[in-house]
Amino acid sequence: MAANSPSLNPSAPPDDDPGVLPKAASRSRSSSSRHRAERNPSSNSNSAVSFERSTSKPVASYPSKRSDSERLGSQREISDDEARFVYVNDPGRTNQPIRFADNSIRTTKYSVLTFLPRNLFEQFHRVAYVYFLILAGLNQVPQLGVFTPAASILPLAFVLGVTAVKDGYEDWRRHRSDRDENNRTAQVLAPDGEFRPKRWKDILVGEVVKVTADETLPCDMVLLATSDPTGVAYVQTINLDGESNLKTRYAKQETQSTPPESTAGLIRCEKPNRNIYGFLASADVPGEKRVSLGPSNIILRGCELKNTSWVVGVAVYTGQDTKVMLNSSGAPSKRSRLEAHMNREVILLAVALVALCSIVTVLAGVWLVNHHDELNDLPYYRKEDYSGPEMDNYDYYGVGWETVFSFLKSVIIFQVMIPIALYISMELVRLGQAFFMIQDKNMFDEGSKTGFQCRALNINEDLGQIKYVFSDKTGTLTENKMEFRCASVGGVDYSAASDGEEDGHSITVDGETWRPKMSVKTDPELMNAVMGGEGIEKSNRARDFFLALATCNTIVPILVDTPEPSLKLIDYQGESPDEQALVYAAAAYGFVLMQRTSGHILIDVLGERQRFDVLGLHEFDSDRKRMSVIIGCPDRTVKLFVKGADNSMFGVIQKDLDLDIIHATKTNLHSYSSLGLRTLVVGMRELSEHEFKKWQSAYEKATTALIGRGKLLKAIASNAERDLRILGASGIEDKLQQGVPEAIESMRQAGIKVWVLTGDKQETAISIGYSCKLLTGEMTQIVINSNSRESCTRSLQDAASMSSRLAGAGSAKSSLALIIDGTSLVYILETELEEELFKVATTCDVVLCCRVAPLQKAGIVALIKHRTDDMTLAIGDGANDVSMIQMADVGIGISGQEGRQAVMASDFAMGQFRFLVPLLLVHGHWNYQRMAYMILYNFYRNAVFVFILFWYVLYTAYSLISAISEWSSVLYSVIYTALPTIVVGILDKDLSRKTLLKYPQLYRAGQRDERYNLKLFIFTMMDCIWQSIAVFYIPYLAYRHSDVDVSGLGDLWILAVVILVNIHLAMDVFRWNWITHASIWGCIAATVICVIIIDSIWMLRGFWAIFNMMGTGLFWLCLLGIIVAGMVPRFATKALTEYFLPSDVQIARELEKFQNLTASTISEIPMSTFSHPL
């Protein structure tokens, strides 16, 4: 939810009949409460927007406009053809004529039958595989049969098989968990009126289900009755959205009283949709008028029932239709930048392939034309076939066709130029890298016991090239654990709480001691004021202030047992951490919220238990930015308490009253927010009998209105919240997460620009900026704070001239910080001013955006992403960050306090902001380095092989045959040389973690594309041509006048090339551990064994050739000569560049090897804990 919103509570307290109030009021509430629920979707519209964005596939158009019907959802009746009719306790009729999906779930992609076709279909989305398939198909044409059918299919079958096994295993695990889930049992009402166990998968829509405490809900159900007489039920939605606090749900009074077995009726509800915060339905209960149902009346599959002994509900959405299933879309698929670059080089290789094939084709054509007349005389060609009754051409179709065949055959034989095993290798390497990232103990959050999560498996290497980090503030930089810090009551600032005593204020109930779970430090002066030590006037104001804090919220107190039988802890559960902090604060000052039901609140006021009736509640909405309650006090007065954001509150506070208090409060608020505190202003008004009546009738009218209900309710709320008397303001601290300033400093050194996008106020944002070391005293701040197009244009121009002036001055010391607010962004984003902003923002070192809406966050990410090649990373924890997480190249979710929506939308998830440092600087660097090397090496490895084949073809009358046995050729890229690159791609480390963290600047290697670029590719290809020449021509020249046979020479070539490419890899390995040794030397040994096996099969032409070859000294001398001659140029170049043109990484490696790192003092950054800069 919006980081700055004080509260956002979708659940409205329901109605019960406390019986203390006048009858009229009670009736009005009972009718109003019915509709209150329906209001919820609109009051919740903000979160609904972001949530929908979060679960949809990456959105192509931005920003997404919601349809009118969606926005006005609360105000429309469901038409019959859009509705689902559920007959309560009559599944037979409900499922007529269309049978709804049953309650079995299937998260698997495949079944036994569909596995093969579907998996293959998905795999062939890769163009490269289609290419290999086409070539394998071509190979089956008799005229083009270069390989035997089996050999031609094998490599493709191998890579497809490995992927299929991987997919199959993952799917099997899903299948198993589905099966367990489907076979759980629930109590379902049987026709005989008893609840009988039934398997989850057999539950039908319309059936009545009973769930007891701590059970998981089997499907989405409308609550009919609960064990609580008022119809309250508490659910924990941790599985759904990750929020661990309890949410209240209500059964309607109309159904609550009916015994479950005799419930009947018709529920008209929406078609299944994925909005977990919205539900729209109406119920026709026999003998009652139509009741409308909202999100607070439905409990969703996956939630757990808590603190309620049982509930009975009717299944409305089952199985795949449930909201949790509709929301379980997979991680968004992104493609890494390295892979995009790689595809460019693949195209280059394809061009090279066509060139090679064309050369061969032309030469073959020329040869055929030259020898055209003598073809039949050539004993090795024999154009004509005399064996048949008539003389016939033997496998000859004329020069033209033969040339065409030559081309196709050459494509088949040179096909591995496109590295077939690269894609599967990359997948395996990423899997291995993900394993190590997950296993890294430095990225495990001890506090929340959450580890690192890899949700996207194809962008690991992007982590090594990030240039911009866009961070949310609340919950990302800060802990989102709110702590009440200071209060301004009646214009007096009480902020000495920090050195005040820690008050474990407790109350005694029936001989038991109840104590709030969290204690808050109190300010002695304020305490004194509350107790009446500073005059009655001050005391009343302070008491009203804390009464407002204790009542004006949606917190539910839950009693928790402690080992001590007489001591109970009060745990305040609620959806807004700010509200929790406020209620704990009120409790510390003696206003202990003890019980909240739908109709009343029980508060222990300074030791005296008092009951307050909740007469009305205006929920928070993002337009008003405040919430209010109407409370009937024990002294029969009716009070309206309002709390809200300062700018919205000062508009409704009576101006002519308490002028000096208002002024003083404003001053205090300013100082609070510059300390980085989140502020709320509290006000109140006493309602006269007449006013209350007027409000009540208007409220009743509004809640029964059929059209425009939401608007009417909002108007009523605005109408009531006026002429308030100011009580005071609160300052809540959102503590900075551990290690944030250090992390930001490291990233800054690494050349990563950190931008903070927050919903908070400008002052708060700036002060957080200071405390996390993002902003420093030397920085020149450019503030853009405009509310019109013209002024925006002006400020941008000013900013641009200022930045160019500073750049012109050439003073490296003074850096720029841009602070811009959401209102200005409205006029800038998606207009031609965007370009201006981009120019200004990129010259600044720090950009702070405050008061930004979720879509604006995505807009800012897009600003950078669409204009530069730089990689962007967005990190956030709340639903409001989802859009930017999806927009950025890499999205990271913080699995913290604010639910799991950000995590669900992210590519990676972790517990703390500071883990970004090991993630980017260490794992990102490694991943990028490893993947970049692996791709280049794969290109090289296959190209060397193809060139060897090509050279040989030149000595075979261009007849496209390979000396290397076909089995060795097909095994080359999948077996002989595949494993070492994968192992190196997973395990090799150019630098140790320690060095990378010590010198964050080393990260820039990735930003500069140092390890993979066109220059390196070309260099590698040139090296590859030289090595292929060495491999081919040394044996060629040595065996030129000998009786060597095809297979013998072929064996020499394949062994030479396999050893050579492995030595090449070995030369580039940075760290040799036993696994690297085993894989590289093992692979060479495996190749020798394979060649020996192939040459031991009498059927094949190379029978025993390898043994005869190995028996001669020439063979071994050739092998040694090839390896040395092949490697010398590369070795010399490597030695030369490493010594005379060392990269930073190279120097750091030397540092690691020759110097004790801890002893070195150079570029040590002082990193003491620092105090607040203000």
Next chain:
Amino acid sequence: MNPRGDSTSGSDGAAEPKRKSKKPRYSRFTQQELPACKPLLTPAIVVTTFAFIGIIFIPIGLLSLSASGQANCIPEQLQNDKVAFIQSSTTNKTCSRTLTVPKNMEGPVHIYYELDNFYQNHRRYVKSRSDKQLRSKASETETTNCAPEATTSDGSVIVPCGLIAWSLFNDTYSFAVNSKIIEVNKKNIAWLSDKEHKFGSDVYPKNFQMGGLIGGAKLNASIPLSEQEDLIVWMRTAALPRFRKLYGRIETDLAANEQITVTIQNNYNTYSFEGKKNLVLSTTSWIGGKNDFLGTAYLTVGSLCLFLAMGFIILYLLKPRTLGDPSYLSWNRNPDGHY
């Protein structure tokens, strides 16, 4: 600066059995801290490597050059006649040549025939054979790949089928020193493995060279294929268009300046494809036949490496750099350039 500190200390308190947390189990493997050696191309290593290669390669090169020198070789050009001559079956194709032995040749002296411009590695040619048929009598009819020499025009199978067998070399040579015939041993010229496993002892030639076009030698139908060593040698198709095949061995020594008279039955038609025929007498050394290339190559590479070693020494002396000196790091060289 280093965010590891706190979590490392925190991991010590991992003894929390009640919660089955996903906490990573610490091991050197999972933390990517396996013991490893980190080779670095220091000047010493680079110079040593190059020097070492040079020191190893130059003697090997010299050795193999001398070995190749020991292997004596008498190539003899055998090109004289024309296509019409060779195709006629009536003309007498016998001719004789005289060779002088340049040096003493110790037996056994290998007799090779060398063909040039004969693409035994041509795709059409290589695959035109049937290994199954060659191996056992039962598979006599397995001639799928043998076109165009699979069957005779009346449809009966040819054994051995295929172009390779059909084009079997059929020149014969006899040698005499001072009119005294030198025995040519034609036994064991083929690989033992081929004789034992690839060519069946129960397979006899059948319908061979009976077609309209005679490709080469005829085979004695009463000798099983496993004993037809010329065929076996021929069917090991050569890797390159210019190749030698073993014809036989002279078991006696040949003295220097001896005059050898070679009587050649020049039957094989190489004229139709402008091929060349050579006759080669050669002794072998441990390195194989006479071939100077490898020795030269080793000498070249070896001296190049020595040269590189020297070059690197000079470079290292001229432009020394302290390894691992942080002042060479890019951000230390121009400290303002990166923000």
